[in-house]
Amino acid sequence: VSLAILFLVLVLTISYRQIIYEYPEGGGAYVVARTNLGDRPALIAAAALMIDYVLTVAVSVAAGIAALTSAVPSLFIHREALGLVAILFIIVMNLRGVRESGKFFAIPTYFAIGALGILVVVGTVRSVFNSGAPSIPTGPVEAETLTLFLVLRAFAAGCSAVTGMEVISNGVKAFRPPESKNAATTMIWMSTILASLFMGISWMASHYGILAKVDETVVSQLARLTFGTGPIYYAIQIGTMALLV
Structure with a gap:
């Protein structure tokens, strides 16, 4: 699923x-679909984007608050209120x-990338060379039968990592001249960082047998x-929350 x-x-x-x-003035799904396919496909794309943007906020804020409550468990019972505050802030x-x-x-984004990058690099090195490898608590695990629906659900959950990739193509005019070149370069860097962090965390979770919990995220x-x-743990959690919210 991660490779897909x-x-x-x-x-x-x-x-x-x-x-x-091709669209230096900004080209989102609606603009591209209307130019190449006509009004009806463009409206369908626009409707899909409206739903996507609502779900993006919901998923991102929920994940960000989950990162916070993982570090501070006492806030878990207040997660709904914290989510509403985060949405208002956005x-x-x-x-x-x-x-x-x-x-x-920009600043919290850079901080989050650095914190998660440290986690991926150090965790991967330790797992490969078995240097200071953490002990994983064992216990009964409820397994589900591998079905097409389960695979699709895992794929859909993983695809939340790619939400927002269209923002750069929508906001080309916000970049400094030459706008298209700078936007394209930013797209490459963003995708490279995203892919590296996503695959690194996925590999570590698989290697250590980490499973999602109701009260603690996989990254936590x-x-x-x-x-x-220690401090590095809390820095990673704060960075994750800042990146998602």
Whole structure:
């Protein structure tokens, strides 16, 4: 499933990179579909995007709050209220405009990439060379029968990692000149970082047998097993929350 999602990231990157050069004024799904296929396919694409954007906020905020409550379990019972506060914060910041909100979210994004990068690099090295490998608690695991629906559900859940990839092609004009070239370069870097972090975390979770829990995320479990519950662990959790919210 992870390899299938990696292939999807590759296809999306190539496609959006072409769109960036073909539509330097900004080319989202609606614009591209209307230009090439007509009004009805464009409206279908627009409706799909509206649903996607709502689900993106819901999934991202829920995952971000889950990262917070994993680090601070006492906040778990307040996760709904925290989610509403996070959504309100996102609304207020985005009302400032694409360029202004982008500048504000840049620092936590860089911090999150660095924190998760450290987790992937250190965790992968330790797992490969078995240096300080964490002990995984064993216990009964409820297994499900492998069915097509289960595979599709796993694929759909994993695809949440690629939400928002179209933003760069939509906002080409927000880049410095030459806009298309800078946007295309950013797309390549974003996809490379996304693929590296996604595959690294997926491989570590598979290697250590990490399973999702109701009260703790997979990333939290990996960070705790790799670094303990020290400052690096909390930095990773804060970075994950900042990236998702």
